[in-house]
Amino acid sequence: MDKHKHRFSILGILFTIAVGLIHIANKIIISSAPLKTPIPKDHHFFQWKFGKIFYTKQGSGSPLLLIHDLQSGSSEYEWNKVISALSKKYEVYTLDLLGCGRSDKPKITYTNFLYVQLLCDFTKNVIGRKTDLIASGYSGSFSVMACRNDENLFNKILLVNPPDLKELNEIPTKNSLTQKFILEIPVIGTMIYNIFMCRQNVDHIFAERLFFNPFRVDPDFQDAYYENAHADDCGSKYLYASRVGKYTNLNIINCIREIDHSIYIIQGDYEENAKDIARSYTSHNPAIEAITIQHAKHFPHIENPEDFLKQTDIFLDQMDSCL
DSSP states (O other), rough: OOOHHHHHHHHHHHHHHHHHHHHHHHHHHHHHHHOOOOOOOTTTEETTTEEEEEEEEESEEEEEEEOOOOOOOOGGGGGTTTTTHHHTTEEEEEEOTTTTTTSOOOOOOOHHHHHHHHHHHHHIIIOOOOOOEEEEETTTHHHHHHHHHTTTTEEEEEHHHOOOHHHHOOOOHHHHHHHHHHHHHSHHHHHHHHHSSHHHHHHHIIIIIISSGGGOOHHHHHHHHHHHHHHHHTTTHHHHHHHHTTTOOOHHHHHHHHSSSSSSEETTTTTTTHHHHHHHHHOOTTTTTTEEEETOOSSSHSHHHHHHHHHHHHHHHHHHHHH
């Protein structure tokens, strides 16, 4: 009996030491993330019910809200290459979604409906007028739902490489819930998250999945992504866990079919399954228009901002003339 107690004591001590070392390693990784991204001068905070929301406002004219992609390293910095040009014609708002960038990152389960509420509340309380909306990547799903939720808040919708409707239809499973649970464990989960979001993996994601030309990856955007993924003691890991757990998924097919807003899709010509994804949207709503931008992948507004701005102007100006 004494031998067993001694072994358990040793195992307990070794486990405590291992957890302590992992915790130290996590702190080193967090502290080593670069702090290069400048804070915009015209920034503000919107005090929302789930935390403070960082946002910027530039220009004058009809309002235009830009929503970044929903990734743990995402932020409003994604629009850095087009916001100056857009602000010459529009009153442009950008925000860091809850769990991203400089906004608060509460330890909660992030859902599609959470972001629907955020967009609606932000538009009501900050913009205060009916606004056009440009949403990047996965954020297109809850942006469309927000327009359906309150059609008086939003006008035209431009979706940049929106998510696959089949992917959005996936619901949480035992496997995905287990992964979410493990990721949310304080020290061990943070270590796993840091492995997924290490600099080498982030560089690989940018070079292989997000950019058409791996030799022209925007280093400033890459630094901002890595920095945001590790900010606030890796607070974005809870958003990452919710996405892994499929809590941010939502079937929007009925919404696409019934929505009356003008919808325009812009895709990079090298985005994976771009044509099939666009076809799935237009099959449910033939009024949706879709175009591709050459020599671009997931972020055409970063890789080819000139063509992106041309297409944005065509859509917004064309639809204004029809009102």
